[in-house]
Amino acid sequence: MDKLSNGVITTRQFRIIIVFSLIGDTILILPNIIGTEAGDDAWLSMLLAIGAGMLVAWLFASLAKRQAGHSLVGSALIMAGKWAGGFISFVYMYSFFIMILTLLVEISLFMETQMMHDTPPEAIILLFVIVLTASLRYGLESFAKMSELLFPIFLLMFLFLSFCLLPQAQLHELLPIASNGIMPILKGAFPAFGFAFMETAAILMLVPNLQGDAKAMSKAIRNGFLIGSSFLLVVVFMCIMVLGPEMMSAQYYPTFLLARRISIGNFLERVEALLAFLWIVTVFSKAALFAYALMKGIGEMIGLRDDKILAMPLALMLLAGTVINTPNIANYNMLLTYYYPVYDVYVYLSLPFIQFLLLGLPAVRKKLAKSREEREKHEPISEMD
Amino acid sequence: MYAVLVGIIWLGIAAALDMPAMLKQKSKKDLSAFVVFGLAGLMLHAAHGFRLPFPSPLEFVRFFAIGGK
Numbered sequence: 001m002d003k004l005s006n007g008v009i010t011t012r013q014f015r016i017i018i019v020f021s022l023i024g025d026t027i028l029i030l031p032n033i034i035g036t037e038a039g040d041d042a043w044l045s046m047l048l049a050i051g052a053g054m055l056v057a058w059l060f061a062s063l064a065k066r067q068a069g070h071s072l073v074g075s076a077l078i079m080a081g082k083w084a085g086g087f088i089s090f091v092y093m094y095s096f097f098i099m100i101l102t103l104l105v106e107i108s109l110f111m112e113t114q115m116m117h118d119t120p121p122e123a124i125i126l127l128f129v130i131v132l133t134a135s136l137r138y139g140l141e142s143f144a145k146m147s148e149l150l151f152p153i154f155l156l157m158f159l160f161l162s163f164c165l166l167p168q169a170q171l172h173e174l175l176p177i178a179s180n181g182i183m184p185i186l187k188g189a190f191p192a193f194g195f196a197f198m199e200t201a202a203i204l205m206l207v208p209n210l211q212g213d214a215k216a217m218s219k220a221i222r223n224g225f226l227i228g229s230s231f232l233l234v235v236v237f238m239c240i241m242v243l244g245p246e247m248m249s250a251q252y253y254p255t256f257l258l259a260r261r262i263s264i265g266n267f268l269e270r271v272e273a274l275l276a277f278l279w280i281v282t283v284f285s286k287a288a289l290f291a292y293a294l295m296k297g298i299g300e301m302i303g304l305r306d307d308k309i310l311a312m313p314l315a316l317m318l319l320a321g322t323v324i325n326t327p328n329i330a331n332y333n334m335l336l337t338y339y340y341p342v343y344d345v346y347v348y349l350s351l352p353f354i355q356f357l358l359l360g361l362p363a364v365r366k367k368l369a370k371s372r373e374e375r376e377k378h379e380p381i382s383e384m385d
Numbered sequence: 386m387y388a389v390l391v392g393i394i395w396l397g398i399a400a401a402l403d404m405p406a407m408l409k410q411k412s413k414k415d416l417s418a419f420v421v422f423g424l425a426g427l428m429l430h431a432a433h434g435f436r437l438p439f440p441s442p443l444e445f446v447r448f449f450a451i452g453g454k
Contacts, residue, residue, distance in 0.1 A: 094445075097442065098442050098443055098445065098446070101441075101442060101443055102443065105443070126391075137402075298418075302414065302418055303414065304412075304414060304415050304418055305410065305412045305414070305415055306406075306412075306415060308403075309403045309407060309415055309418070309419050310418065310419070310422060312395065312396070312398070312399030312402070312403065312423075313396070313399060313419060313422035313423040313425075313426050314422060314426070315395075315426075316392060316395050316396065316399075316423065316426030316427065316430060317422065317425060317426035317429060319395075319426070319430065320392070320426055320429035320430035320432075320433055321429060321441070321442045323430075323433050324429060324430075324432060324433040324439055324441055324442075325433075325438075325439065325440065325441040326441060327441060327443065327444075332443075335443065335444075335446060335447070338450065339446045339447055339449060339450055340446055342449045342450060343446045343449040346449060
């Protein structure tokens, strides 16, 4: 386990982590939210969100470049000092923490309402958290390799889902275009923009572990955003064309209903349990990324020698935070639709943007470069013990 | 009650896995961070077990509403 503690990931693995984090829980919950707001114009909202999302990709890529080999928290600490930087880091850490909570709540609500009605949610969450803890303890490198390994399987299953539904797709569901004006489209685009694109900010914690130069890194971020958003666009299109806007807004998990609709020649039926693999993998991947970012961020904030010791206590906190007064599904959906995107704007867009501006100051740049040199001097010693 | 039990067993496993290395390195900061986070987790989990009216951490998001929905 010690061999993997100073994990290095390649840009290819980084890209795949970004794709998974973008798809994440979005594939499961977004079609419902976007369908409720925008109806049959949901695909326009998604296109709009992708357009705005590429701007976020540009912001994250430039911020990652300006971090100069430090993580998001590390650069904030160097920039603003112990107290102000510590406060910024705390805001990030709390947002990462509740991000993982939403993912765990989602997976437990999904299992409870769609597949295993009588299983207590605690049991499902406990199993999920155990796997999450294992991935934290094995370190970033094994997590990245696992994502790389799962990506082809994910791709195959996704293509299987899309092709099996093609016979049922009806193009006329896409029309008429913008019949209710521009407002519903904007209202639908906002949560899509928040859930998919802004929440990917946790990737900025992986910058120190990244192999390759800054150019390759920003390319990986841009490509990852593009690939991930095209998956989401396909899902939204499928939901509108196969289910129709009414069904999309009536069901909490339209993507699961899509998988249920697969029926070819009375032979290929009921593959939804198999296809649930798709979003369990992506939700797990996003949760693991955020958990890793949380563990590393806290480790950097209080200056731990080895942040892996936090894996088990943090997992217990996650377990407790998820089960304690979990909102029911209607309440939770309201929280997600109306409040969470606004919170996302504050924490995952405004704060990184301010940090991006501040990191551009010449004095801060000098500081960052200096502390990097110091760290590189110490690196050979820390690798030995 | 079972929640407290699960928490204690969880922390026991954690201590068995990580304590020896921490004690060997004599890193006080790591040890205290481990204890603080572990106890916080245990207390949260116990609050769930005893059905205390502790707000879900997710409710924090409500402070950020626009226009008072």
